[in-house]
Amino acid sequence: MTDRFRPAARMAGIAPFHVMEVMGRAQAAAAAGRDIVHMEVGEPDFATAEPIVEAGIRALREGHTHYTLALGLPALREAIADFYRRRHGVAVEPRQVVVTVGASGALQLALWALIGPGDEVLLTDPGYPCNRHFVRLAGGVPVELPVSPDTGWQPTAAQIEAALTPRTRAVLLASPANPTGAVIDREELARIAALLRERRVALIADEIYHGLIYEADTCTALACDADAIVVNSFSKYFGMTGWRLGWAVVPEALLRPVEKLAQNLFIAPPTPAQHAALAAFEPATLALLDQRRDEFRARRDLLLPALRGLGFDIPVTPQGAFYIYAGCGRFADDSSALCLRLLDEAGVAATPGLDFGPHTARTHLRFAYTTSRERLGEAIDRLGRLLA
Amino acid sequence: MTDRFRPAARMAGIAPFHVMEVMGRAQAAAAAGRDIVHMEVGEPDFATAEPIVEAGIRALREGHTHYTLALGLPALREAIADFYRRRHGVAVEPRQVVVTVGASGALQLALWALIGPGDEVLLTDPGYPCNRHFVRLAGGVPVELPVSPDTGWQPTAAQIEAALTPRTRAVLLASPANPTGAVIDREELARIAALLRERRVALIADEIYHGLIYEADTCTALACDADAIVVNSFSKYFGMTGWRLGWAVVPEALLRPVEKLAQNLFIAPPTPAQHAALAAFEPATLALLDQRRDEFRARRDLLLPALRGLGFDIPVTPQGAFYIYAGCGRFADDSSALCLRLLDEAGVAATPGLDFGPHTARTHLRFAYTTSRERLGEAIDRLGRLLA
Ligand SMILES: Cc1ncc(COP(=O)(O)O)c(C=O)c1O
Ligand SMILES: Cc1ncc(COP(=O)(O)O)c(C=O)c1O
Numbered sequence: 001m002t003d004r005f006r007p008a009a010r011m012a013g014i015a016p017f018h019v020m021e022v023m024g025r026a027q028a029a030a031a032a033g034r035d036i037v038h039m040e041v042g043e044p045d046f047a048t049a050e051p052i053v054e055a056g057i058r059a060l061r062e063g064h065t066h067y068t069l070a071l072g073l074p075a076l077r078e079a080i081a082d083f084y085r086r087r088h089g090v091a092v093e094p095r096q097v098v099v100t101v102g103a104s105g106a107l108q109l110a111l112w113a114l115i116g117p118g119d120e121v122l123l124t125d126p127g128y129p130c131n132r133h134f135v136r137l138a139g140g141v142p143v144e145l146p147v148s149p150d151t152g153w154q155p156t157a158a159q160i161e162a163a164l165t166p167r168t169r170a171v172l173l174a175s176p177a178n179p180t181g182a183v184i185d186r187e188e189l190a191r192i193a194a195l196l197r198e199r200r201v202a203l204i205a206d207e208i209y210h211g212l213i214y215e216a217d218t219c220t221a222l223a224c225d226a227d228a229i230v231v232n233s234f235s236k237y238f239g240m241t242g243w244r245l246g247w248a249v250v251p252e253a254l255l256r257p258v259e260k261l262a263q264n265l266f267i268a269p270p271t272p273a274q275h276a277a278l279a280a281f282e283p284a285t286l287a288l289l290d291q292r293r294d295e296f297r298a299r300r301d302l303l304l305p306a307l308r309g310l311g312f313d314i315p316v317t318p319q320g321a322f323y324i325y326a327g328c329g330r331f332a333d334d335s336s337a338l339c340l341r342l343l344d345e346a347g348v349a350a351t352p353g354l355d356f357g358p359h360t361a362r363t364h365l366r367f368a369y370t371t372s373r374e375r376l377g378e379a380i381d382r383l384g385r386l387l388a
Numbered sequence: 389m390t391d392r393f394r395p396a397a398r399m400a401g402i403a404p405f406h407v408m409e410v411m412g413r414a415q416a417a418a419a420a421g422r423d424i425v426h427m428e429v430g431e432p433d434f435a436t437a438e439p440i441v442e443a444g445i446r447a448l449r450e451g452h453t454h455y456t457l458a459l460g461l462p463a464l465r466e467a468i469a470d471f472y473r474r475r476h477g478v479a480v481e482p483r484q485v486v487v488t489v490g491a492s493g494a495l496q497l498a499l500w501a502l503i504g505p506g507d508e509v510l511l512t513d514p515g516y517p518c519n520r521h522f523v524r525l526a527g528g529v530p531v532e533l534p535v536s537p538d539t540g541w542q543p544t545a546a547q548i549e550a551a552l553t554p555r556t557r558a559v560l561l562a563s564p565a566n567p568t569g570a571v572i573d574r575e576e577l578a579r580i581a582a583l584l585r586e587r588r589v590a591l592i593a594d595e596i597y598h599g600l601i602y603e604a605d606t607c608t609a610l611a612c613d614a615d616a617i618v619v620n621s622f623s624k625y626f627g628m629t630g631w632r633l634g635w636a637v638v639p640e641a642l643l644r645p646v647e648k649l650a651q652n653l654f655i656a657p658p659t660p661a662q663h664a665a666l667a668a669f670e671p672a673t674l675a676l677l678d679q680r681r682d683e684f685r686a687r688r689d690l691l692l693p694a695l696r697g698l699g700f701d702i703p704v705t706p707q708g709a710f711y712i713y714a715g716c717g718r719f720a721d722d723s724s725a726l727c728l729r730l731l732d733e734a735g736v737a738a739t740p741g742l743d744f745g746p747h748t749a750r751t752h753l754r755f756a757y758t759t760s761r762e763r764l765g766e767a768i769d770r771l772g773r774l775l776a
Contacts, residue, residue, distance in 0.1 A: 004588040004615070005641035008504035008526070016648045047451030056660070057445050063435030065630045101489055101632065104655055112525065116396035130652045137500065137653075138396070139527065200392040227392070242453045242659030244489065244632070253393035260404045264518045265525075267492055270658050271630030272444070 014133050019351040022339055026349040037379040039367045040349040042178065043241040044322070046292055051285045052240065052276045059275030066271060070262040072099025072247070073274045079281045080247055090222045098248045098258055099269045103208045103233035106248035107134050108265070110204055110229050111170075113257040115140035119169040124155055125357030126325065126364070128178045128206065132357070143168070146359040149315040153182035153325070157191035164199055170229075171196055173221075174206035176213060176320025179356045179366040181300075183216040183319040186224075193225035203228045208246070209321040211237025211289065214297045216319035227251040234273070236321070237289060238280045243273035296322050299369040299376055306380040307367065310387055324367045325353075325360075331387055335365045346382040402521050407739040410727055414737040425767040427755045428737040430566065431629040432710070434680055439673045440628065440664045447663030454659060458651040460487025460635070461662045467669045468635055478610045486636045486646055487657045491596045491621035494636035495522050496653070498592055498617050499558075501645040503528035507557040512543055513745030514713065514752070516566045516594065520745070529555070534747040537703040541570035541713070545579035552587055558617075559584060561609075562594035564601060567744045567754040568713040569688075569706025571604040574612075581613035592617045596634070597709040599625025599677065602685045604707035615639040622661070624709070625677060626668045631661035684710050687757040687764055694768040695755065698775055712755045713741075713748075719775055723753045734770040 019040050026036045047053075071077065077097040084092040100106040107130070115121060117139035123131050125144040132142035145155045145163055160171055171192070175184040184192075196203045205221030205228050221228035233246035246269075250258050262268075279285055304324060308314055313327030332338035336352040343349050353364035369376060407428050414424045435441075459465065465485040472480040488494040495518070503509060505527035511519050513532040520530035533543045533551055548559055559580070563572040572580075584591045593609030593616050609616035621634035634657075638646050650656075667673055692712060696702055701715030720726035724740040731737050741752035757764060 003641075004585075004590060005502070005639055007501055007642070007645040008507070010504060011501060011645045011648070014645075014648050014652060017651050020651070043455055048448075048453035053448045053453070056448055060436075060441050060444055065436035065441070065628065067431055067629045102655065104653065108653065113395055113399060114393070116398060119396070133652045137525075197392075202392060240453065241455045242656070244654075244656070244658045251393055253391075254395070257395040257399045257402075260399065260402050263405050263408070264402060264521045265492065265496065266632075267490065268630070268632070270632045270661065272660065273658065 010136060013136060015129065017129065018336065018355045022343060022349050022351065025340070025343055029343065029347070034347055036343070036347045036349055037375050037382070038349050038371055039369070039379060040351045041368055041370045043370060044236065044239045044292065045370045045372070046239050048239050048243070049285055049288050051279045051282060051288070052238070055279035056272050056276030059272050064271050064275050068268045068271050068274060070266070070268050071259055072097070072269055076274050076278055079278055083281055084220065084222065084249070088220045088223060090220060092222065092249055095255065096249050096252070098250055098262065099274060100246045100248060100262070101266050101269050102235060102244045103206065103231050103246040104130065105266060105269070106231040106233070106246045107131065107206070109258045109261050110231065110248055110250070111135060111138045111140070112261055113254050114170055114202055118167060120165060120167045122160060122163055122168060122171040124173070124177065125359040126179055126353065127357055128174060129355045129357070131172055140169070141167070144357060144359065148360070152185070152316050153177060153180035154184045154188070156188060157195050160192055161195055164201065168201050170202040170204050172204040172206065174208070175218060176209035178209070178321060179323050179351070180325040181318025181321040181323045182316065183213060183218050186217055186219055189219070189221060190224045193221065193228065197225055197227070204231065205229070206231045208233045209236055212293055212296055212322060213320040214300065222249060229254070234277050234280060237293065238277070239289065239292065240273065240277065243276065244270055245273040245277055296369065299373055300324070302373055303367065303369050303376050303380070310383055322369050324369070325364055326367060327363055328365055329363045334362050339365055342383070342386070346386040348379045348382055398524060401524060403517065405517065406724065406743045410731060410737055410739065413728070413731055417731065417735070422735055424731070424735045424737055425763050425770070426737050426759055427757070427767060428739045429756055429758045431758060432624065432627045432680065433758045433760070434627050436627050436631070437673055437676045439667045439670060439676070440626070443667035444660050444664030447660050452659050452663050455656045456659050456662060458654070458656050459647055460657055464662050464666055467666055471669055472608065472610065472637070476608045476611060478608060480610065480637055483643065484637050484640070486638055486650065487662060488634045488636055488650070489654050489657050490623060490632045491594065491619050491634040492518065493654060493657070494619040494621070494634045495519065495594070497646045497649050498619065498636055498638065499523060499526045499528070500649055501642050502557055502590055506555060508553060508555040510548060510551055510556060510559040512561070512565065513747040514567055514741065515745055516562060517743045519560055531556070532745060532747065536748070540573070540704050541565060541568035542572045542576070544576060545583050548580055549583055552589065556589050558590040558592050560592040560594065562596070563606060564597035564708025566597070566709060567711050567739070569709045569711045570704065571601060571606050571707040574605055574607055577607070577609060578612045581609065581616065585613055585615070590617055592619065594619045596621045597624055600681055600684055600710060601708040602688065610637060617642070622665050622668060625681065626665070627677065627680065628661065628665065631664065632658055633661040633665055684757065687761055688712070690761055691755065691757050691764050691768070698771055710757050712757070713752050714755060715751055716753055717751045722750050727753055730771070730774070734774040736767045736770055
């Protein structure tokens with residue numbers, strides 16, 4: 001008798017988020033009355049900025065509760081295009097902008113439009129955990145590009161060139177990256193873009209942590225390659241994770257396939273969120289968001305030397321996002337076990353390296369500075385007592 | 389030189405929504421000053437009911453703007469489970485309820501969890517256009533079950549039995565159905581459920597138009613098969629299309645695969661929408677929604693005899709949703725051409741049969757009564773003048 005609900009074979013290859021185990025355990029501990037410092041959470045602790053919330057409320061009161069066009073509100077597509085002009089000095093046509101259900105939706109649309117069975121996509125390891133699953137769901141083959149502190153946790157053009165095969169159809173880069181906060185160097189990005197253009201391989205640039213960049217000089221991939229597929233989101237810099245809104249900038253040739261997919265897969269991105277996001281680009285809102293970015297920088301500047309002082313190995317200063325990917329070889333052979341120990345014995349929740357790919361998994365964990373400086377200070381004290 | 393942006397082979401098989409062509413043309417005509425009666429739109433014309441909107445606004449003011457758990461807010465999962473008990477007298481565990489990005493997200497999760505390369509899924513033709521694409525994206529083979537007025541536009545157990553092969557893994561039914569408004573008979577549903585249970589084939593029941601049912605006696609598929617995979621949404625009866633919120637009820641054996649997929653594909657469904665939806669189940673809200681359902685019934689009762697009187701062939705009285713699937717063989721050989729003619733010459737927008745599968749496409753079009761009775765009356769007058 002066959003099993004009526006036998007999962008599709010692909011399911012064996014799809015990993016859950018290991019951080020969820022930490023989160024579940026942290027919640028149980030908190031419910032039992034323990035005080036937990038949450039450094040496992042990959043989203044800003046701030047609620048969405050008030051001007052955005054107020055625009056959302058206005059939209060709801062005005063009855064903007066219907067489906068929009070699959071590619072999003074024309075006014076929002078224009079505002080996003082305009083943002084590229086103003087912030088990056090890059091020309092983007094509104095018609096190239098596709099509003100999506102988060103960067104998650106944008107990554108899916110791009111990969112499903114391009115990638116078929118056997119096509120290879122190069123991805124960094126460590127990297128955002130969902131990417132390899134998106135590639136697999138599209139029938140493609142995720143090919144890992146191991147990155148290390150030696151190259152600032154980002155791949156080089158030479159490394160990518162060595163990894164290209166006749167089956168490579170796309171390279172997916174994130175800058176700033178999750179979990180390392182690593183920013184790709186402007187010149188290296190230009191070299192990579194030129195290489196991929198010559199080899200007719202698509203460049204997919206996940207710029208979801210743009211706006212949360214500290215000292216580094218960086219640019220959108222569109223400045224290096226007008227045909228880059230750029231993925232972005234209102235989740236991080238704009239502080240709108242729960243609204244589920246992102247976008248992609250896609251080259252003309254992919255617009256029609258992406259539109260057909262968007263119609264069928266999503267019908268449309270959330271409407272109240274789209275109206276709210278229109279307020280995100282106003283100067284007063286951007287000023288507020290930049291203040292929050294400065295707060296993230298101050299947190300990094302508090303946490304980074306403290307972790308180094310405790311003996312975590314962090315040879316490259318993370319330049320963006322809100323993560324520190326810390327080598328913990330000095331404290332444990334297995335970062336997953338260490339994560340549980342930090343939680344159980346110090347009440348500090350972090351994410352095990354395992355979530356980000358096998359390459360550096362056992363020797364690293366990710367601290368997110370998505371909690372106040374006061375709480376970070378508390379975490380540092382506790383870690384100090386445990387690990388001293 | 390290979391084309392850098394050559395779409396994946398699958399894209400050739402993914403159809404756009406033909407209704408978009410009608411909508412685009414209708415918008416252009418409206419922009420040029422023409423008055424268009426919109427009967428092509430597959431969503432309630434009402435804005436979301438006030439108690440739901442107010443709950444959404446409260447949630448935003450309270451800062452509920454972060455990611456939730458991938459399967460949704462526990463309180464919402466409980467409220468949905470409770471709704472099955474109260475409205476249908478069926479026991480559903482909150483843990484079986486998966487909150488999703490619309491029924492669209494629920495259909496994807498169910499199919500990707502179950503269906504792999506070569507697996508067959510039986511789908512009605514005509515039916516909801518996206519379903520065959522969801523099956524194809526999962527690598528499966530959509531197998532059409534042609535339905536006709538002879539069996540009330542729904543498949544019979546005998547027809548399904550004849551179509552089963554050793555490769556069939558699921559049957560996807562919708563009741564009430566899009567585009568026909570057809571409701572599956574309670575006894576027939578029980579026969580189908582028993583058949584599929586015996587043959588170890590999953591039953592996926594799309595109940596998105598539940599709540600919008602007129603005279604017919606119907607029930608949730610869960611009443612016939614506790615292991616049915618039920619897909620539903622806040623879009624239609626609850627009037628929340630633009631919020632992008634739906635749910636699935638899944639059997640225990642599929643919970644873990646569905647959760648892993650949900651984490652990776654969507655992270656979580658929209659948070660403000662989830663909080664808003666909590667207000668959807670309050671008695672005062674349900675009373676309001678039932679009034680709207682009664683208005684839809686009154687519209688059907690206006691439109692149906694008028695269309696029949698004009699010579700459209702509608703042998704089965706549609707029992708639910710807000711659609712009339714009308715045979716137009718008397719007026720044209722090709723319903724797509726007729727749709728354009730109705731738009732251009734009468735200012736009435738409808739959807740060509742082509743969107744719903746090839747079987748009855750050329751001889752049918754779909755009228756949605758998602759506009760006021762006054763506007764429906766206007767449309768009837770105009771159609772009368774054109775087609776008389
Ligand atoms: C690198 C990266 N890309 C994409 C995403 C998806 O985010 P969202 O769908 O909320 O935009 C995340 C979320 O953490 C991320 O870290
Ligand atoms: C039969 C059917 N199923 C599913 C959907 C998807 O709706 P949503 O994703 O808004 O819940 C629709 C939308 O029209 C539909 O008609």
